[in-house]
Amino acid sequence: MRKLIALSCVVSLLWLLPTAVNAQAQADGKKVRMLIVTGGHGFEEAKFFKMFxxxxxxxxxxxxxxxxxxxxxxxxxxxxxxxxxxxxxxxITPEQQKAFVELLNTGIGLLCMHHDLGASQEWAEFTKIRGGKYCMKAETIDGKEYKSTFDHGQDIKVTVADNEHPITKGVADFTIHDETYGSCYVSPSVKVLLRTDHPKSCPDLAWVHEYAKSKVFYLMLGHDSKAWENPAFKEILERGIKWSVGR
Ligand SMILES: [Zn+2]
Known part of the structure; x- marks a missing residue:
């Protein structure tokens, strides 16, 4: 019996070990490792990566x-x-879609930005993963019709919708020169962090939710370097990266 208790203690300790190691790694200030995925849309590459x-x-x-x-x-x-x-x-292929969902079951963080809202138009599950969609063609989601629009070079007044969330806590309302997306689908289950009343924009500009075991952050802003150089934008993006990995 004693042996059994000793064994069960060892097993319990083994279970605890990964958590303790993770906590230690975070305490040591280990860098957050990102994979930045692009393609299918042009952007100012050098300035974009300089921001990161x-x-x-x-x-x-x-x-x-x-x-x-x-x-x-x-x-x-x-x-x-x-x-x-x-x-x-x-x-992406059906096999890649399946593998991506399985990857999100591991709890990896996911941050989707700006025109990613229009990626994989025909893959309905990706709308659930992102918590929203830029609808290139008219389509009905949750009983409402959407046909999204875009307008470059807008001055967008951004209001912080959640003052308690780690990504937006203490961030003051700000104005950004950026592209607007209008009439986008946003899932009613997400937690909205940023809003605007810009007439050409959909009201929700940033949100968080969970998909499988992953923390997901979507940020609609970020068309080009005019947006990337905005201090509030950079602060929110940097916090979003850290939030999605549980820091
Ligand atoms: Zn854009």
Whole structure:
């Protein structure tokens, strides 16, 4: 019996070990490892990656579609804490979709930004993963019709909708020069962090939710360097990265 108790203690300790190791790694200030995925939409590459270079406590690898589709599968979570999706890929294969969902079951962080809202138009599950969709064609979701629009070069007044959430706590309302997306679908189950009353924009600009075991943050802002140089934008993006990996 004593042997059995001793054995069960060892087993319990083994279970506890990964948690303790993770906590220690975080306490040691280990860098957040990101995979930044792009493709299917142009952007100012050098300035975009420069923004991430300036964030403290993060490091990243780049991946591009279509090759990136092969990386988004279980196992990635061992070398990467969060996937940052800034792509607008038309589609990925059914096998890649299945592997991506399995990857999100590992609890890897997911941050989707700006035009990623229009990626994988025909994959309904990705709307659930992101918590929203830019609808390129008129379509009905949850009984309401959407046909999304975009307008470049807008001055958008942004209001913080949640003053308690770690991503937006203490952030003051701000104005940003950016592209607006109008008439987008946003799932009623997400927690909205940023809003606007800009007439050409849908009211919800950023939200969080959970999909499978992953923490998901979607940020609608971020068309080009005019937005990326906005201090409030950078602060929110950096906090979003850290929140999605549980820091
Ligand atoms: Zn854009």
């Amino acid at each position: 270079d300036e964030f403290k406590g993060v490091e990243y690898k780049k991946a591009f579609f279509p090759q990136a589709g092969e990386l988004l599968k279980p196992g990635l979570e061992k070398e990467c804490d969060v996937i940052v999706m800034y792509d607008m890929v038309k589609s």
